[in-house]
Amino acid sequence: xxxxxxxxxxxxxxxxxxxxxxxxxxxxxxxxxxxxxxxxxxxxxxxxxxxxxxxxxxxxxxxxxxxxxxxxxxxxxxxxxxxxxxxxxxxxxxxxxxxxxxxxxxxxxxxxxxxxxxxxxxxxxxxxxxxxxxxxxxxxxxxxxxxxxxxxxxxxxxxxxxxxxxxxxxxxxxxxxxxxxxxxxxxxxxxxxxxxxxxxxxxxxxxxxxxxxxxxxxxxxxxxxxxxx
Numbered sequence: 603x604x605x606x607x608x609x610x611x612x613x614x615x616x617x618x619x620x621x622x623x624x625x626x627x628x629x630x631x632x633x634x635x636x637x638x639x640x641x642x643x644x645x646x647x648x649x650x651x652x653x654x655x656x657x658x659x660x661x662x663x664x665x666x667x668x669x670x671x672x673x674x675x676x677x678x679x680x681x682x683x684x685x686x687x688x689x690x691x692x693x694x695x696x697x698x699x700x701x702x703x704x705x706x707x708x709x710x711x712x713x714x715x716x717x718x719x720x721x722x723x724x725x726x727x728x729x730x731x732x733x734x735x736x737x738x739x740x741x742x743x744x745x746x747x748x749x750x751x752x753x754x755x756x757x758x759x760x761x762x763x764x765x766x767x768x769x770x771x772x773x774x775x776x777x778x779x780x781x782x783x784x785x786x787x788x789x790x791x792x793x794x795x796x797x798x799x800x801x802x803x804x805x806x807x808x809x810x811x812x813x814x815x816x817x818x819x820x821x822x823x824x825x826x827x828x829x830x831x
Contacts, residue, residue, distance in 0.1 A: 603713050604829070606822060610781040610802040611717050620778030621720040621750065625794065628725040628736070630786040630809040632707045632745065636660030637700040639667045642691045643684065650676060651684050664809045693728060693759065695735020701743070704806070706827030708744040720778055721751040724770050726763035729755040752777070764789065771797045786810050788817035795820055
């Protein structure tokens with residue numbers, strides 16, 4: 603693990619009898635969703651999109667499923683239809699088997715457990731439509747589930763991600779001292795930094811809402827979870 607995470611875990615462990623809590627987002631943080639985007643686009647019932655999607659690499663997809671098709675000249679009315687088609691499926695657990703772990707993420711979460719952390723997977727995925735699929739997908743990818751882990755999902759589809767994560771932020775100290783957080787969205791990462799200033803807070807990758815606020819300078823930044831010398 604990176605030294606700043608190890609230091610945070612050790613510091614918390616010295617100050618508390620509770621296990622240090624590490625908060626980890628899923629989509630675009632621990633999990634790369636490009637193949638899910640691509641699979642949905644491939645199922646779109648118009649070859650103007652589906653045939654193009656077949657030829658795209660999953661890494662071409664970022665925050666907006668329409669972006670790679672827009673750059674290739676697919677008309678906007680067709681992209682509006684694609685977005686509606688995507689919206690009905692992206693948050694359906696049936697499509698989660700297409701997801702892939704972010705490089706190094708599985709080994710990193712396993713190392714956190716070994717180091718004595720309590721893992722909280724804090725995600726904006728809704729439990730009613732994605733709970734079963736999320737547990738199946740995480741297990742199949744090799745992420746730790748069970749002892750010293752928790753999965754916190756939105757209780758309803760209608761609840762906004764920001765509201766869900768602000769509420770979770772108030773509950774996290776009940777589990778133990780928060781040592782570190784990992785997020786792809788600057789707004790959420792900034793919120794964790796404000797709530798838990800003694801922890802190590804990490805912004806992962808570059809996929810996020812294009813209208814996101816500026817990330818705080820105190821956040822650590824990593825492209826993925828691969829240790830590099």
